[in-house]
Structure formats: structure tokens, C-alpha cells
Amino acid sequence: MIRLRITSISGDSCNHQLVRKLVRDKAYVFSLAGHVSHIESMQEPFEDLQMNAVAPLTVLEACKIENREARVVYSGTRQSYGRPDSVPLVETQLLKPVDVNGVNKMAGEWFHIVYQRAYGIPAVSLRLINTYGPRQLVKHARQGFVGWFIKQAIDGEEIQVYGDGQQVRGFNYVDDVVDALLIAGANEKVKGDYFNLGGERAVAIEEFVKLLVKAAGRGSYRIVPFPADKKAIDIGSVYSSAAKFNFVTGWRARVPIEEGLARTVEYYQRYRQHYW
Numbered sequence: 203m204i205r206l207r208i209t210s211i212s213g214d215s216c217n218h219q220l221v222r223k224l225v226r227d228k229a230y231v232f233s234l235a236g237h238v239s240h241i242e243s244m245q246e247p248f249e250d251l252q253m254n255a256v257a258p259l260t261v262l263e264a265c266k267i268e269n270r271e272a273r274v275v276y277s278g279t280r281q282s283y284g285r286p287d288s289v290p291l292v293e294t295q296l297l298k299p300v301d302v303n304g305v306n307k308m309a310g311e312w313f314h315i316v317y318q319r320a321y322g323i324p325a326v327s328l329r330l331i332n333t334y335g336p337r338q339l340v341k342h343a344r345q346g347f348v349g350w351f352i353k354q355a356i357d358g359e360e361i362q363v364y365g366d367g368q369q370v371r372g373f374n375y376v377d378d379v380v381d382a383l384l385i386a387g388a389n390e391k392v393k394g395d396y397f398n399l400g401g402e403r404a405v406a407i408e409e410f411v412k413l414l415v416k417a418a419g420r421g422s423y424r425i426v427p428f429p430a431d432k433k434a435i436d437i438g439s440v441y442s443s444a445a446k447f448n449f450v451t452g453w454r455a456r457v458p459i460e461e462g463l464a465r466t467v468e469y470y471q472r473y474r475q476h477y478w
Contacts, residue, residue: 215220216257231273231274232259239345244435247302251306254308273393279304279329280372280440286415289440292442300435325393327397332372337376353478354421356420356421361414366408368406369439374401398444400443402458413460
């Protein structure tokens with residue numbers, strides 16, 4: 203069983219001595235720890251700075267000292283683009299983040315590019331979009347709206363959709379994201395670069411909620427005005443093109459959102475006692 207081949211260590215990814223021990227002799231390092239809440243990044247900017255900039259820098263410094271051959275794969279974010287000049291997002295567009303989270307994730311990503319160029323550490327960043335699926339946190343909305351909406355639908359509650367609901371987003375089922383991370387770790391052509399991930403198709407948030415309610419067989423939704431704090435950092439419609447990553451590696455998102463939501467709802471209905 204896979205659990206017999208895994209060692210779980212609880213600790214702070216900003217703890218340099220601990221991280222140095224962890225990266226020794228490792229062939230691959232997946233640097234995925236971080237905060238994802240845009241609202242909380244504005245409320246607690248220094249905490250977000252620690253998790254999204256200092257922590258990945260700590261991993262890179264540990265690799266520089268202990269293991270410069272380790273393939274480091276970083277989970278960046280499309281939030282670093284901010285409000286897009288055009289869609290779909292492509293990697294040549296300027297990064298103009300609108301919140302602290304986007305700024306810190308941008309810094310975290312560029313530490314990887316700098317350390318690859320300066321020290322030869324084979325690092326790569328994937329700019330993730332809304333990742334969803336089994337095993338994500340759903341008991342509150344602080345890690346994104348997707349997990350929270352899933353819980354509300356399964357509980358038969360009313361989902362509040364801000365704005366007019368026509369803001370378009372990209373979504374990636376977790377299996378597709380895992381495939382992309384593994385490919386990024388194994389492919390020699392991607393080191394020292396950054397790539398967008400993109401979903402099988404982009405959908406409006408209202409359509410996403412309708413598909414979710416249909417998959418759950420429960421719940422409802424209502425369009426409501428944006429709260430002021432969320433409106434200030436809203437980025438409108440935004441979705442990414444994964445053409446660059448596809449060209450280099452052949453990866454593409456394969457799980458349609460209808461299928462992904464059906465799998466996700468079925469999982470939480472079966473194991474809800476562990477997540478609620």
C-alpha cells in the first residue's frame with residue numbers, strides 16, 4: 203500500500219534546518235505549500251508573505267546547500283496576472299497582481315527562475331488555475347470558492363454567486379493537475395521556465411454552479427452584489443491557455459468539468475464525515 207511508502211512530517215516550511223534535512227538526496231521536490239486566500243492575504247499580508255515567498259525561498263536555499271540536482275516543481279498561480287489585458291492568458295502577458303497573494307506568489311515563482319539561472323537548480327513553475335476534486339478542504343471558503351460551493355451544494359444550501367455570475371474561469375480536475383506536476387518533474391525541456399495550466403474548457407461561474415447543483419442533486423443559487431472587500435480585488439473574467447505547456451510536454455486537461463464534478467460530489471458524499 204502506498205501509505206507504507208510515505209513518511210509524513212509536520213513542520214514549518216520556513217524552518218531552514220528542517221527543510222535542509224528533507225531535501226537531501228531527493229530526486230524531486232514538489233514545492234506546493236502556501237496560502238491561497240486572496241481576502242486573507244489582504245487581511246494578514248505578513249503571514250501570506252511568509253508562506254508564499256519566504257517558504258519557497260527556504261526550499262530553494264536548502265536545495266542550493268544540500269542538493270542542487272533536485273528537480274523542483276513549484277505551484278504558481280494565474281492570480282499573479284491580475285486583471286487580464288486579454289483572454290486566454292498567455293505567458294507573454296505582464297504580471298500585474300491586484301492583491302498581496304498574487305504579489306507573493308509571483309515572488310515565489312521568480313525565486314525559482316533566479317535560482318535555476320544562478321545556481322543551476324532545475325526548477326519549473328506551473329501557474330495553476332482553480333483546482334478541484336477529492337480531498338480538498340471544503341469546510342470553509344478560505345481556500346477558494348470551489349470547495350465551499352461543493353459543500354453547500356451537497357448540504358442542500360443556497361450558494362451565493364457574486365456579481366452577475368458571468369465571470370468566466372478555468373477549472374482543472376485534480377488528476378489532471380497531478381499529471382502536469384509529474385510531467386513537469388520528469389521533462390528536461392521545462393526547467394528554468396514557467397507555464398500556464400488550462401482547463402478542458404472555461405465556464406462562467408453561474409454555469410459552474412448549475413453543473414454542480416445538477417451533480418449533487420441538491421442545493422440552489424442566488425446572484426448577489428459583490429461585497430466591497432471582494433469587489434476591490436475581483437479580476438473579472440479570466441482563464442488561461444496551456445498551449446505552451448502542451449507544445450513542450452504534450453499535456454492537456456482531459457477531465458471534462460461535468461465528469462470532474464460528478465466524481466467530486468460522489469467522493470464527498472461517501473466520505474463527508476472526514477471533511478465536514
